[in-house]
Amino acid sequence: MSTRRALTRNQALVLDTLTACDEPLSAYAILDRLRGEGVRAPLQVYRALDKLVETGLVHRLDSLKAFVACSHPHEHDGAAVVAFAICENCARVWEFSDSKIEDRFAAWAEAESFLTKATTIEISGLCVSCRKAAEATEGAKTAV
Amino acid sequence: MSTRRALTRNQALVLDTLTACDEPLSAYAILDRLRGEGVRAPLQVYRALDKLVETGLVHRLDSLKAFVACSHPHEHDGAAVVAFAICENCARVWEFSDSKIEDRFAAWAEAESFLTKATTIEISGLCVSCRKAAEATEGAKTAV
DNA sequence: CAAACTCTGTAATGATATAACATCGGAGTT
DNA sequence: AACTCCGATGTTATATCATTACAGAGTTTG
Known part of the structure; x- marks a missing residue:
């Protein structure tokens, strides 16, 4: 029943970054924090974010142009x-x-x-x- | 009592453009429509928009990154x-x-x-x- | 007049997001 | 194994949105 799919490497990296941070991050801020992990291009981050937002694990805050991990991912019924x-x-x-x-x-x-x-x-x-x-x-x- | 100030030329041009249009316009779309009037730089549009948004005559739609004229400017009490x-x-x-x-x-x-x-x-x-x-x-x- | 203020114009740059293309690798066949 | 399908990946380049910095012009106001 669960549509929850295993996360890909990039998705996991992005989600972890957001979860570890207590404030919203822009895509480029996420990118900067993941350069050490081999992430180099904005698109890698944006693609991961797209999926995460789609599945509800991450929210985009339009007013900040930034992203946060969802605080209630389990309640997304x-x-x-x-x-x-x-x-x-x-x-x-x-x-x-x-x-x-x-x-x-x-x-x-x-x-x-x-x-x-x-x-x-x-x-x-x-x-x-x-x-x-x-x-x-x-x-x-x-x-x- | 009214804080309503006369609009400057650029502000009036931008507001007219938005009012004449029945859908939201991006700042650059506004700019394109005003080139004939001598508006050349994004900043001229953004400055006008800032004021108009500040006075409530225009709204910014974050989800579209676009602007619309307010439909009820008189009700901004x-x-x-x-x-x-x-x-x-x-x-x-x-x-x-x-x-x-x-x-x-x-x-x-x-x-x-x-x-x-x-x-x-x-x-x-x-x-x-x-x-x-x-x-x-x-x-x-x-x-x- | 001069100080303070606001609006203006221009160029340059910064920040956010996507397009286009080639490739890789797993899942399910045959 | 070889084949195909499909989604994820990596890279480069580019599009789109927004601001910084600087200088000048015009007005109010003391």
């Missing part, structure tokens, strides 16, 4: 809509989904007879820690 | 979250917003203490007409 919150300071990513949101999009699509194939949701802002850090320095500044 | 549905066949774009969806995102952000600065929502699929056209040819094919 249905066509769940996933949202990403990206901290613009530390670049870390939170992946979540919400069935109510999904329902509203489905309702809109239904009303318009739009056939949905993919949904991209990306929220950028500041995560708790970076927010607090920013508020602290703000406070110090204005407190002078 | 608050920080409304806008979603885009993009037909992958005819490239037309539907812009809509839903306060319930907005509420859910706000709730997530609240729970995580995430400070939201921008939200990008892009849905790709097939619009009514393209969907029907596709189904028609599908039907013809399987009906042989």
Whole structure:
């Protein structure tokens, strides 16, 4: 039943690189980290990424032109809509989904007879820690 | 009270180009259409786009790396979250917003203490007409 | 007037992504 | 084994998207 195929060498290298990193990487950043492993051309990385994205093990963040390993690869049963919150300071990513949101999009699509194939949701802002850090320095500044 | 400023020549040219077009255009596509008006360098277009996006008159569709004129420029009172549905066949774009969806995102952000600065929502699929056209040819094919 | 500011134009470059082509190697035959 | 099919690979070149750096022109504002 599982459509999960063994990964090829390049795919495994790319996935490992992304998994080991706690922030999104551009294709070229991945390439740089894999030169030691014999990966030399962008296309090798892009091809691996294409497959990984296709199977849901990796997500592309359009707003960053970068890629992250999926944090819930096991939950990819249905066509769940996933949202990403990206901290613009530390670049870390939170992946979540919400069935109510999904329902509203489905309702809109239904009303318009739009056939949905993919949904991209990306929220950028500041995560708790970076927010607090920013508020602290703000406070110090204005407190002078 | 209005922060609306008169547009500069380049900004007006770019906005007019986008408004006249019923599908998203890349910056370079805009440039090509404006060569006759004396626009020669990508930067002239990108600078105009930056301002237009900043004031909300134009949106950038990350998933397409392209730009569209906003369909509801007058409604840009608050920080409304806008979603885009993009037909992958005819490239037309539907812009809509839903306060319930907005509420859910706000709730997530609240729970995580995430400070939201921008939200990008892009849905790709097939619009009514393209969907029907596709189904028609599908039907013809399987009906042989 | 001069300082500060914004918009402008141009050239060069950086960053992201794909096309085209030849080759390799495994899976399933025959 | 020889054959074919098919997907992955490696390499070069090129397309597409976006920004840096620098200099000049025009306006506001003190």
